[in-house]
Amino acid sequence: MQPDTHPRDEQIPLPGLAVVPTRFRIDERTRRIGLAGIARVRAQLAEQEARRLEQEQQRDSARSGAGRSPRSRAFDRAA
Numbered sequence: 001m002q003p004d005t006h007p008r009d010e011q012i013p014l015p016g017l018a019v020v021p022t023r024f025r026i027d028e029r030t031r032r033i034g035l036a037g038i039a040r041v042r043a044q045l046a047e048q049e050a051r052r053l054e055q056e057q058q059r060d061s062a063r064s065g066a067g068r069s070p071r072s073r074a075f076d077r078a079a
Contacts, residue, residue, distance in 0.1 A: 011031075026034070
């Protein structure tokens with residue numbers, strides 16, 4: 001996941017409209033609740049990504065040692 005490049009979230013107005021129609025407006029409370037929900041989802045996705053990367057690293061390290069004799073692995077550690 002790429003880090004946010006914007007210092008803060010902002011609501012972008014629809015092009016060509018000076019005023020956003022009432023049915024599309026949200027109050028500050030609703031906006032904060034929505035942003036909190038987005039933050040929770042981002043945290044969950046980051047956690048899943050971290051777990052996936054950890055599993056891949058464990059799998060890769062297991063593969064690098066698989067099929068090699070304990071003697072050759074000991075030689076690598078000594079070098």
